[in-house]
Amino acid sequence: MALPPPSTDQKRESFEKEALVHLDVLYRVALRLTSNPSDADDLVQETMLKAYRSWDQYQQGTNAKAWLLTILRHAFINEYRRRVRHPETVDVDAIEPFAVFPDVQDEDPQGAFFDKIVDDQVLKAIDQLPVVFRETLVLSDVEGMSYQEIADILKVPVGTVKSRLFRARHLLQAKLYDYAVEMGYIKGSPA
Amino acid sequence: MNMNCRECVEHLYEFLDRELTPELEREIRAHLEDCPPCEEQYDFEELFLKFLRARCRTQGAPPELKKRVLRELFGE
Numbered sequence: 043m044a045l046p047p048p049s050t051d052q053k054r055e056s057f058e059k060e061a062l063v064h065l066d067v068l069y070r071v072a073l074r075l076t077s078n079p080s081d082a083d084d085l086v087q088e089t090m091l092k093a094y095r096s097w098d099q100y101q102q103g104t105n106a107k108a109w110l111l112t113i114l115r116h117a118f119i120n121e122y123r124r125r126v127r128h129p130e131t132v133d134v135d136a137i138e139p140f141a142v143f144p145d146v147q148d149e150d151p152q153g154a155f156f157d158k159i160v161d162d163q164v165l166k167a168i169d170q171l172p173v174v175f176r177e178t179l180v181l182s183d184v185e186g187m188s189y190q191e192i193a194d195i196l197k198v199p200v201g202t203v204k205s206r207l208f209r210a211r212h213l214l215q216a217k218l219y220d221y222a223v224e225m226g227y228i229k230g231s232p233a
Numbered sequence: 234m235n236m237n238c239r240e241c242v243e244h245l246y247e248f249l250d251r252e253l254t255p256e257l258e259r260e261i262r263a264h265l266e267d268c269p270p271c272e273e274q275y276d277f278e279e280l281f282l283k284f285l286r287a288r289c290r291t292q293g294a295p296p297e298l299k300k301r302v303l304r305e306l307f308g309e
Contacts, residue, residue: 087301164289
């Protein structure tokens with residue numbers, strides 16, 4: 043026998059308990075995807091509305107954070123495709139960034155130069171990464187999600203998550219390293 | 234069989250992300266104990282990941298956004 047549908051109060055209670063608690067995560071991810079606080083607000087708002095409308099399809103007690111991030115990402119991609127007529131045409135999976143460590147291992151093997159870089163510059167460097175790298179890096183390195191969780195959200199194989207994460211991290215390191223050299227935080231190797 | 238430096242560096246991020254089997258993790262730890270250059274590289278990458286997390290996690294949703302979401306969902 044089918045269970046009666048939950049009352050509005052029950053729906054609201056479970057949504058608050060399982061979905062609204064992830065508002066900070068959704069906002070951080072939205073902010074890095076859109077690079078703009080006002081667009082991030084709109085994206086989170088849209089995500090929450092869609093999530094509440096489809097709350098009956100969510101299996102309670104499973105991974106609400108991943109479910110919400112999947113909705114957020116779809117909403118972002120749809121909007122992004124609509125706004126940007128020519129999305130990234132570079133083959134990001136062919137990008138082979140260089141590793142920074144060999145260049146700094148003599149001068150600063152502990153990476154102390156990273157600490158001299160202000161927050162805004164770090165966020166700016168992340169925002170300059172191609173979007174497929176950015177989303178992988180944020181889900182892993184900011185939100186601490188596993189390779190499998192990320193693969194499920196992005197609908198790509200785990201191997202792709204691994205290789206994108208590797209490239210994203212090295213590309214970001216290279217950007218921060220270039221900035222640190224420019225600012226004189228580190229001498230760097232002569233080209 | 235002992236792990237070589239190339240294999241060790243190949244697994245670097247998976248190790249730091251705790252995505253390896255316990256057996257492979259043990260092999261890497263054993264290699265790192267005997268190989269200061271690899272250990273130095275692991276330390277560098279670990280510090281980088283910690284730095285990244287610390288710099289990016291400070292931001293949360295603005296209180297206004299939470300109010301806006303509640304208003305939209307529940308008419309409050």
